[in-house]
Amino acid sequence: MQATFPLIVPFLTAIFGVLVIRSSARRRMIFTASAGAQLAYAVWMLTNVSANGPTVMFLGGWSAPFGIAIVVDHIAAIMVVLTALTALACILFGFLEVSVRNEHPLRLPLVQFLVLGINLSVMTGDLFNLFVAFEVMLLSSYALLTLEADDWDVRQAFPYLAINLFASALLVAVCGFAYGLFGTLNFAQIAQRAQEMGGDPLLVAFGMFAMIVFGIKAGLFPLYYWLPNAYPIMPIALAALFGGMLTKVGIYVLLRLFGTLLPHDMDYLYTTLAWLSAGTMFFGVLGAASRTYIRGILSFHILSQVGFMMLAISLMTPYAFAAAILYMGHNIIVKSSLFLVGGATMVLNRTDRLDRTGNLWERTPVLGVTFLLLALSLSGIPPLSGFWGKYMIVVAGFTAGEYVLVAIAIITGLLTLFSMLKIWLGAFWQKNEATPVRTDDRAWVPMTGIIAVMTVISLVIGLFPEYFIQLCMTAAHELLDKESYIQLVLGTAP
Amino acid sequence: MFLVSALLVGILFAVSTYLILQGSFVRILFGFILIANAANLVLLSMTGDPRGRAAPVVLDETVPMADPLPQALILTAIVIGFAVAAYFVFLLYRIFLDWKTDDALALFAKKKPTDL
Numbered sequence: 317m318q319a320t321f322p323l324i325v326p327f328l329t330a331i332f333g334v335l336v337i338r339s340s341a342r343r344r345m346i347f348t349a350s351a352g353a354q355l356a357y358a359v360w361m362l363t364n365v366s367a368n369g370p371t372v373m374f375l376g377g378w379s380a381p382f383g384i385a386i387v388v389d390h391i392a393a394i395m396v397v398l399t400a401l402t403a404l405a406c407i408l409f410g411f412l413e414v415s416v417r418n419e420h421p422l423r424l425p426l427v428q429f430l431v432l433g434i435n436l437s438v439m440t441g442d443l444f445n446l447f448v449a450f451e452v453m454l455l456s457s458y459a460l461l462t463l464e465a466d467d468w469d470v471r472q473a474f475p476y477l478a479i480n481l482f483a484s485a486l487l488v489a490v491c492g493f494a495y496g497l498f499g500t501l502n503f504a505q506i507a508q509r510a511q512e513m514g515g516d517p518l519l520v521a522f523g524m525f526a527m528i529v530f531g532i533k534a535g536l537f538p539l540y541y542w543l544p545n546a547y548p549i550m551p552i553a554l555a556a557l558f559g560g561m562l563t564k565v566g567i568y569v570l571l572r573l574f575g576t577l578l579p580h581d582m583d584y585l586y587t588t589l590a591w592l593s594a595g596t597m598f599f600g601v602l603g604a605a606s607r608t609y610i611r612g613i614l615s616f617h618i619l620s621q622v623g624f625m626m627l628a629i630s631l632m633t634p635y636a637f638a639a640a641i642l643y644m645g646h647n648i649i650v651k652s653s654l655f656l657v658g659g660a661t662m663v664l665n666r667t668d669r670l671d672r673t674g675n676l677w678e679r680t681p682v683l684g685v686t687f688l689l690l691a692l693s694l695s696g697i698p699p700l701s702g703f704w705g706k707y708m709i710v711v712a713g714f715t716a717g718e719y720v721l722v723a724i725a726i727i728t729g730l731l732t733l734f735s736m737l738k739i740w741l742g743a744f745w746q747k748n749e750a751t752p753v754r755t756d757d758r759a760w761v762p763m764t765g766i767i768a769v770m771t772v773i774s775l776v777i778g779l780f781p782e783y784f785i786q787l788c789m790t791a792a793h794e795l796l797d798k799e800s801y802i803q804l805v806l807g808t809a810p
Numbered sequence: 811m812f813l814v815s816a817l818l819v820g821i822l823f824a825v826s827t828y829l830i831l832q833g834s835f836v837r838i839l840f841g842f843i844l845i846a847n848a849a850n851l852v853l854l855s856m857t858g859d860p861r862g863r864a865a866p867v868v869l870d871e872t873v874p875m876a877d878p879l880p881q882a883l884i885l886t887a888i889v890i891g892f893a894v895a896a897y898f899v900f901l902l903y904r905i906f907l908d909w910k911t912d913d914a915l916a917l918f919a920k921k922k923p924t925d926l
Contacts, residue, residue: 444883451890458897467908471917473901478830481842481894488849488887495880496856 319373319388321357322396322435325350330428340416347424351407354431355400362393366787370794372441372804380805381502385441387805390791391641395438395568398648401773402560403431409656409766410553412759413663420463427557429456437565441805443501444491446569447484450533454480457562460554461546469549476546479539483532490526497522504805506577507798514579523578523585530573534566535619536626537595543619544603548611552662555611556655559618560648567625567644574629575637575795590630594724597623601731610658610668610743613735614651617694620728621647627721628709636712637792642784643705646777650693650702653770657687660763661743664753670742672751677744679753683764684744686771691736693774696729701778704785815855822848835902835912842898846891853887856880 329350337343365371370389374380407427410419433453440446458480462473495501497518498509513519532539543563547555574585600619607613621643628640658668660683665673677684693700696707706729713722777784794800826848829841857877864870866878906912 444886448886448890451894455893455897458894458901462901462904468922470901470905470908474905474914474917477898477901478838478842481898482830482845484894485842485845485849488846489852491883492849492852492854492856492880495853495883501883 326428326432330425333425351404358397358400365393381505387441406553406557426456441503475542479542486529504802530569544615547615552659556652560652586630593623593626597728604735634792638788639708641788646701673743674746674748674751695733701774704781811859
């Protein structure tokens with residue numbers, strides 16, 4: 317019962333917000349309370365999982381494989397915590413960005429539906445239910461994307477919608493193939509039967525197909541071009557939530573797919589994924605270097621870092637999986653905060669075009685320090701949080717003997733630093749006489765506060781990494797351990 | 811039976827991909843509606859050959875029952891596909907109102923004045 321709280325609470329909050337609450341101020345209060353409660357519950361869930369091990373629950377009381385299993389293991393709990401944290405930060409930031417009177421009444425309910433979709437995606441143990449969760453998440457993301465878009469920007473929703481509709485159709489087909497191949501849609505049973513089929517070429521075809529579908533959702537090269545143009549059109553609080561969470565759900569599914577569902581001997585798939593991820597990180601960071609406004613640079617960076625995580629997944633060792641999870645956690649926090657820094661810049665400079673921003677270091681050094689910490693963390697400078705994830709990925713790559721891929725990853729890291737410097741020089745360092753710094757708009761003070769809290773979290777991960785690495789190692793072992801998963805869900809030894 | 815449905819799925823996917831790659835909004839919309847149905851058909855054909863099997867509602871124990879699960883899944887997929895299609899229609903209509911065009915390529919021919 318308790319496992320469904322991360323699903324029921326956002327759902328009820330959203331419904332309540334749409335149907336019952338009429339006043340924006342009251343809606344804000346209730347949604348903040350709900351988001352805070354969700355974060356507290358998620359943290360409790362994570363501690364509970366690490367203390368007592370993973371739990372499973374069946375919707376409607378129908379036991380597996382007939383009922384839909386809701387599995388709360390380490391990776392699911394980690395993802396729920398990160399979702400709740402990002403959602404809370406973005407909801408609060410949104411309050412400062414838009415005044416109560418101008419807030420769109422559907423914004424907060426849609427954010428809660430988005431959270432519901434993400435939580436269901438990471439907790440479900442059923443392939444078709446995963447499709448439904450993706451659709452809940454995507455439909456709210458479509459609506460949020462166009463909710464406050466102007467006449468020019470609304471066109472960017474078209475490619476976003478087109479590629480995602482295409483991927484959703486393929487996902488339905490993947491469910492069909494899975495049912496045809498395995499005769500079940502339950503993750504545990506798929507894992508069991510895929511192992512029995514071992515070496516069947518149909519499995520490789522299925523894996524490739526599924527990889528393309530979830531690769532589109534995660535922003536895999538060369539199917540990523542819909543992302544960096546669509547995210548900048550949103551209000552920055554929403555862009556931070558999207559940029560932090562949405563592609564990472566695709567990464568989570570890839571972890572689950574390669575770790576738990578499919579047998580561990582599909583080298584052809586792993587090689588393909590490794591080279592596609594190299595393309596993703598390299599071209600993503602080149603795209604970032606070519607952009608000249610903060611949101612554009614950060615949107616392209618999402619892709620580049622998704623490439624890192626996919627590279628780690630393709631190495632297929634527990635250590636590499638742990639690296640992917642740690643890097644994902646770091647990236648969700650840091651990437652969202654960087655978007656929020658962009659939001660503060662837009663308040664202070666009234667724009668985020670780097671040729672019109674400036675003077676921020678002089679006038680708001682606190683914001684400058686947080687940005688510097690976040691940017692250096694993103695580029696992987698020790699001892700900040702990004703360093704540990706990248707270090708583990710590089711070590712895993714060397715252990716696997718993938719020197720070319722590791723070289724690409726390191727070059728990408730340098731280029732990341734370069735494009736972060738671009739923001740630093742343009743917005744903070746540059747003395748621009750024509751640019752006023754509107755410190756009279758007091759919204760920037762609490763905004764910087766929110767960013768500072770997120771930065772402190774990222775610093776804690778960076779300075780005391782033992783606990784987090786341990787947690788990620790446990791999660792990685794759990795993902796790769798099919799037997800325990802099957803035992804947990806089906807209740808019988810395989 | 812499998813061959814027939816496989817061919818049909820193939821043709822539907824080909825036709826819908828062709829339609830999606832067109833410029834006109836209406837054709838793109840039809841393409842997406844069609845591709846959702848092609849995917850649903852993949853799901854449905856996993857029921858296997860229905861000949862000689864009873865519908866899942868017939869409680870006759872002498873006749874084997876057709877697999878009801880893909881039909882239940884497909885129902886969900888259709889409902890979701892319908893919702894997404896409705897949203898897509900509204901998006902295309904809004905773009906049409908804002909841009910006075912129904913050509914997808916014309917949308918990206920111009921640069922926003924404030925873009926770099």
